[in-house]
Amino acid sequence: MKNLNKEVGSYCEKIARTYLKKNDYNILECNFKNFLGEIDIICQKDGLIIIIEVKGRYNYDYGLPQESVNLSKQKSIIKVASSYITYNKIVNTNFRFDVIEIYLNNKNNLFKINHIKDAFRL
Template sequence: MKAFNKDIGALGEDISENYLRDLDYKILDKNFRCKCGEIDLIAKYKGFICFIEVKSRYGINFGTPAEAVTSTKQHKIYKTAQFYILQKKLNNSNFRFDVIEVILNNANNDFNINHIKDAFQA
């Protein structure tokens, strides 16, 4: 089951990356990791550095994907973003935290995307 979840996550991240590129986001990093945690996608768009958490699910029977971005997860993303900002010397940039929900349809290869911009504050 864990390997299946990882595959769903990777598919959602690929879909999200293509979605963002189509909207003229410049992808700066993917799956950025440090001891604090991981950020799925980091992109630049209209003067903002966007730290993006991607959540993928087959349906919403157990809640929306965004509901899985708990306050604990938000704190880890924030700490990881701080490390990224220091490492890349981006102190003078504007930042935001987005969540992209990818709802996959297991009957076909279709999907829905919900991009929640500025989904939470640091």
Template structure:
């Protein structure tokens, strides 16, 4: 169930970025260190995106799950990606997508936090 929720949130987030004029470069970029949910580009900026989807507030706000340890991992993954793709003359940022999903009503709300850390 958790995987389904996360997958749905990532799908909604990709659609959100495409509608805003971003180019999706990678989804679920994975190395032995971990995974970046979405890597997108807008103009000369590469955006590394962590998507957090919640159905309830039981465990707090979705963005609170992107703690310091998770941020450090994402930064290391981004550094690997930048070196692997030999990206030069680009700007980089880390965004968090909070997706609050009410499955019963089939409604969702997206909070896009730019430059989250």
């Protein structure tokens, strides 16, 4: 089950990257990891650096994808983002935290994307 979840997560991140590129986002990092955690996608558009958490679901048994980005997950993402900013010596830049929901379909390869901009803040 754990491997299946990882495969679904990787597939959803691939869908999200394709969507972002088509919408003129410049992808800076994918799966940025350190001892604090991981950020799925870090990209840039219109002078903003955007930190993106990607969540996918086949059904609503566990709620909406965005609901899994709870306060604890948000704090973790913010800590990792802060370390990314420090490590890369980024100054005078605005940031935004987005969530991209991917709704998958068991019956075919169709999917729906919901890009929630400014999903949470520091």
